[in-house]
Amino acid sequence: MWSTIKEKLRTLKPARLIVMYYFIAITLSFILLRLPGVHIDGQYINLIDSLFTAVSAVSVTGLTVINVSETYTTFGIVMMMLILQLGGIGIMSLGTFIWLLVGKRIGLRERQLIMTDHNQYNLSGVVKLIIEIIKILLLIEAVGALLLAVYFTQFYETWGEALLHGVFASVSATTNGGFDITGQSLLPYANDYFVQTVNIFLIVLGAIGFPVLIELKQFLSNKNGAFRFSLFTKITTIMYGILLALGTLLIFIVEFNKRFEGMSWHEAFFYSLFQSTSTRSGGLVTIDVSTFTEPTQLVLSILMFIGASPSSVGGGIRTTTLAIAMLFLINFSRGRHQIQVFGREIHLIDVYRSYAVIILAIMMSMLSIMMIMVLESHSLIAVIFEVTSAFGTSGMSMGITPDLSTPSKLIIMMLMFIGRVGLISFLFMIGGNNQKAKYHYPKERVIIG
Amino acid sequence: MWSTIKEKLRTLKPARLIVMYYFIAITLSFILLRLPGVHIDGQYINLIDSLFTAVSAVSVTGLTVINVSETYTTFGIVMMMLILQLGGIGIMSLGTFIWLLVGKRIGLRERQLIMTDHNQYNLSGVVKLIIEIIKILLLIEAVGALLLAVYFTQFYETWGEALLHGVFASVSATTNGGFDITGQSLLPYANDYFVQTVNIFLIVLGAIGFPVLIELKQFLSNKNGAFRFSLFTKITTIMYGILLALGTLLIFIVEFNKRFEGMSWHEAFFYSLFQSTSTRSGGLVTIDVSTFTEPTQLVLSILMFIGASPSSVGGGIRTTTLAIAMLFLINFSRGRHQIQVFGREIHLIDVYRSYAVIILAIMMSMLSIMMIMVLESHSLIAVIFEVTSAFGTSGMSMGITPDLSTPSKLIIMMLMFIGRVGLISFLFMIGGNNQKAKYHYPKERVIIG
Ligand SMILES: [K+]
Numbered sequence: 068m069w070s071t072i073k074e075k076l077r078t079l080k081p082a083r084l085i086v087m088y089y090f091i092a093i094t095l096s097f098i099l100l101r102l103p104g105v106h107i108d109g110q111y112i113n114l115i116d117s118l119f120t121a122v123s124a125v126s127v128t129g130l131t132v133i134n135v136s137e138t139y140t141t142f143g144i145v146m147m148m149l150i151l152q153l154g155g156i157g158i159m160s161l162g163t164f165i166w167l168l169v170g171k172r173i174g175l176r177e178r179q180l181i182m183t184d185h186n187q188y189n190l191s192g193v194v195k196l197i198i199e200i201i202k203i204l205l206l207i208e209a210v211g212a213l214l215l216a217v218y219f220t221q222f223y224e225t226w227g228e229a230l231l232h233g234v235f236a237s238v239s240a241t242t243n244g245g246f247d248i249t250g251q252s253l254l255p256y257a258n259d260y261f262v263q264t265v266n267i268f269l270i271v272l273g274a275i276g277f278p279v280l281i282e283l284k285q286f287l288s289n290k291n292g293a294f295r296f297s298l299f300t301k302i303t304t305i306m307y308g309i310l311l312a313l314g315t316l317l318i319f320i321v322e323f324n325k326r327f328e329g330m331s332w333h334e335a336f337f338y339s340l341f342q343s344t345s346t347r348s349g350g351l352v353t354i355d356v357s358t359f360t361e362p363t364q365l366v367l368s369i370l371m372f373i374g375a376s377p378s379s380v381g382g383g384i385r386t387t388t389l390a391i392a393m394l395f396l397i398n399f400s401r402g403r404h405q406i407q408v409f410g411r412e413i414h415l416i417d418v419y420r421s422y423a424v425i426i427l428a429i430m431m432s433m434l435s436i437m438m439i440m441v442l443e444s445h446s447l448i449a450v451i452f453e454v455t456s457a458f459g460t461s462g463m464s465m466g467i468t469p470d471l472s473t474p475s476k477l478i479i480m481m482l483m484f485i486g487r488v489g490l491i492s493f494l495f496m497i498g499g500n501n502q503k504a505k506y507h508y509p510k511e512r513v514i515i516g
Numbered sequence: 517m518w519s520t521i522k523e524k525l526r527t528l529k530p531a532r533l534i535v536m537y538y539f540i541a542i543t544l545s546f547i548l549l550r551l552p553g554v555h556i557d558g559q560y561i562n563l564i565d566s567l568f569t570a571v572s573a574v575s576v577t578g579l580t581v582i583n584v585s586e587t588y589t590t591f592g593i594v595m596m597m598l599i600l601q602l603g604g605i606g607i608m609s610l611g612t613f614i615w616l617l618v619g620k621r622i623g624l625r626e627r628q629l630i631m632t633d634h635n636q637y638n639l640s641g642v643v644k645l646i647i648e649i650i651k652i653l654l655l656i657e658a659v660g661a662l663l664l665a666v667y668f669t670q671f672y673e674t675w676g677e678a679l680l681h682g683v684f685a686s687v688s689a690t691t692n693g694g695f696d697i698t699g700q701s702l703l704p705y706a707n708d709y710f711v712q713t714v715n716i717f718l719i720v721l722g723a724i725g726f727p728v729l730i731e732l733k734q735f736l737s738n739k740n741g742a743f744r745f746s747l748f749t750k751i752t753t754i755m756y757g758i759l760l761a762l763g764t765l766l767i768f769i770v771e772f773n774k775r776f777e778g779m780s781w782h783e784a785f786f787y788s789l790f791q792s793t794s795t796r797s798g799g800l801v802t803i804d805v806s807t808f809t810e811p812t813q814l815v816l817s818i819l820m821f822i823g824a825s826p827s828s829v830g831g832g833i834r835t836t837t838l839a840i841a842m843l844f845l846i847n848f849s850r851g852r853h854q855i856q857v858f859g860r861e862i863h864l865i866d867v868y869r870s871y872a873v874i875i876l877a878i879m880m881s882m883l884s885i886m887m888i889m890v891l892e893s894h895s896l897i898a899v900i901f902e903v904t905s906a907f908g909t910s911g912m913s914m915g916i917t918p919d920l921s922t923p924s925k926l927i928i929m930m931l932m933f934i935g936r937v938g939l940i941s942f943l944f945m946i947g948g949n950n951q952k953a954k955y956h957y958p959k960e961r962v963i964i965g
């Protein structure tokens with residue numbers, strides 16, 4: 068029977084494996100969240116809300132229809148952390164373990180998911196790499212948890228409570244889970260720059276992409292200086308930095324005389340920086356985003372739609388997709404069809420992929436916004452915010468999540484799922500097998516734009 | 517001196533010629549609208565509003581900060597019609613005349629603007645073709661004017677008045693100008709299916725694209741049946757039809773129990789059909805669009821953003837751009853990189869173009885929405901509606917146009933201009949000369965989406 072499963076897995080396409088992994092992870096998480104002892108006595112959570120929480124946690128989004136601290140026991144909260152790890156570290160480590168398990172030779176595409184262009188990894192190298200990924204992430208989480216737990220001792224009566232809050236906050240930030248057990252995200256720490264700075268570092272390290280972390284580690288341990296960062300690392304890191312800075316700047320400027328009126332510059336700056344970081348897909352907030360003006364909410368929505376780096380705990384169309392679209396546009400307007408950057412040429416197929424991802428993401432988001440607008444009676448901006456937050460697996464919300472009807476909850480769940488899996492995987496899953504055209508038709512031009 | 521101008525024109529790129537034509541047309545229109553006798557005595561129109569009206573009329577958009585019938589004399593209204601012709605027929609006929617004038621050999625791209633793939637046209641053929649375009653359009657306008665003028669005699673006291681209203685309505689509909697001299701668009705004819713049907717036909721004939729009209733004429737005059745419609749005509753016409761039907765259906769469904777409550781099915785159907793037609797860029801309305809629900813307003817915005825066929829009087833990203841994006845997505849999800857349709861293969865460069873147009877259009881619209889949101893205090897949907905209406909040169913509005921501040925008016929003017937000129941022309945104008953890469957860099961893959 069085991070060999071039948073192995074055989075079945077062997078014939079699956081990688082994209083389908085990823086999708087399948089998440090289906091299994093969601094089912095498992097759903098079961099974990101229905102275990103006896105998970106809920107606080109007297110708290111009744113219906114099945115759809117448990118499913119919603121499971122999907123939100125596995126996709127490390129953080130949109131929630133319930134209040135975690137008022138719903139789950141300490142045991143339940145530990146389960147939540149487990150699910151966040153399952154989702155956050157999952158795709159990179161466990162996913163690759165599955166491939167190893169079924170003895171499938173790690174092909175180009177699969178290897179790309181863990182490393183862009185370093186061909187030196189053989190099977191045992193991949194195992195080492197995955198262990199390294201897990202080690203790095205657990206290390207980051209441990210350092211974050213330690214810092215926060217020790218700091219939290221001043222706010223909580225017992226060491227145990229401080230530890231629980233510290234560990235949960237660190238896991239939620241590093242996996243970009245966006246959940247909280249304070250009942251009000253990081254609002255209690257709106258003026259605590261230490262907690263915010265730690266959280267920002269954890270969120271960035273989780274969302275910057277595992278290949279970047281691995282390469283950074285290699286760079287730091289490589290004393291002779293011959294190390295070359297991959298094109299992927301350069302592009303994604305620069306784009307991440309641009310988006311973070313641009314988001315901070317835009318929030319700061321737009322809200323300067325509005326929401327930030329009367330605040331000191333550093334208060335306003337930290338509010339801007341933290342919320343900008345959260346769109347890249349942390350999801351934690353230090354301010355009620357529904358109190359921002361609409362232009363800011365729109366900026367946040369666009370940033371969430373873009374999302375984080377590929378091969379990270381974040382979602383959205385991903386930084387590289389936007390980067391390639393921008394590079395393409397610049398080159399095209401200059402009459403060039405090759406994209407040259409950092410002394411390298413972007414492969415044509417990646418330009419195609421970015422196009423497909425952008426078109427599909429826009430169509431999907433538009434359709435979701437429209438459907439939820441028809442189903443609910445919330446303001447347009449609140450719905451746009453909710454949809455982009457789900458697709459970008461950011462998890463920020465203007466507060467409408469618990470009021471959604473079941474059909475809308477299902478739409479949001481689907482968006483979180485697709486946002487996490489990534490549109491490219493989703494596209495190949497729905498699209499079926501690769502096939503080359505067997506013959507060519509004559510070409511004919513069409514007038515465009 | 518004349519030869520110097522000819523020499524200057526000869527060295528210009530076609531895209532720059534188109535842009536230049538519109539600059540000249542706007543300047544001329546602005547002067548026409550400032551002539552003595554144009555304004556009704558006592559009506560003071562400031563320069564920015566005259567410029568806005570000129571840009572709106574030349575780009576045949578129809579967004580207006582003034583009430584035409586209360587502002588302009590009959591002479592002024594005749595000037596308006598002249599400007600609409602300048603804008604509507606302009607790019608196709610006068611634009612090509614300029615090329616002929618300067619003796620420039622009609623190259624592939626220029627010929628495509630009047631005909632996609634029929635290589636049989638030499639210089640004198642092009643002259644014939646342009647004359648044919650003008651003849652066809654004037655014929656359509658004349659038939660429309662006659663039908664409407666005769667019909668209008670029942671509403672107006674004098675034949676002269678009926679004629680003026682008939683001619684203006686026909687010109688405004690055929691050029692997709694979207695202006696009215698009733699002071700309230702076609703709302704007075706909300707239950708007059710004859711006037712609406714005539715208008716729908718005129719709008720569609722103007723927005724379906726000149727190549728389609730020419731090919732249709734050739735097809736009808738070609739008795740032996742050997743005529744083959746071009747790929748362009750097939751794609752644009754089918755997409756036009758799909759958008760028209762889909763728009764009608766969506767408005768009908770969404771508003772059925774809302775705005776259309778208590779109406780007969782044919783009333784609701786005609787409201788849906790007419791407003792759907794107008795997004796493809798007619799701009800005339802039979803209902804106050806601000807009374808629709810937000811999902812409908814969003815549907816209308818998306819439809820206006822898409823716009824009409826290329827080489828037509830409409831704007832937006834154009835039907836073919838969307839069609840190629842959709843075809844690309846379908847083929848890509850099946851693992852194919854060639855787009856095959858109707859026994860033809862789409863050229864790679866056209867896929868690139870559609871990508872560039874879509875990315876640029878979205879960025880431009882987003883930026884405009886954001887800026888106007890910061891500048892004004894209108895609802896998000898009203899601003900989205902206004903921006904997409906300007907870019908799609910549709911001209912429908914939720915009523916905020918006259919209240920816009922000068923900076924916002926300038927943004928809307930720029931959008932109308934770019935929407936009319938077309939993003940491809942705009943892109944090549946800002947991008948400078950074509951240049952081939954002189955050397956290739958090594959290719960490197962990047963993780964997408
Ligand atoms: K999140």
Ligand SMILES: [K+]
Pocket residue numbers: 576577578692693694797798799909910911
């Ligand atoms: K129009």
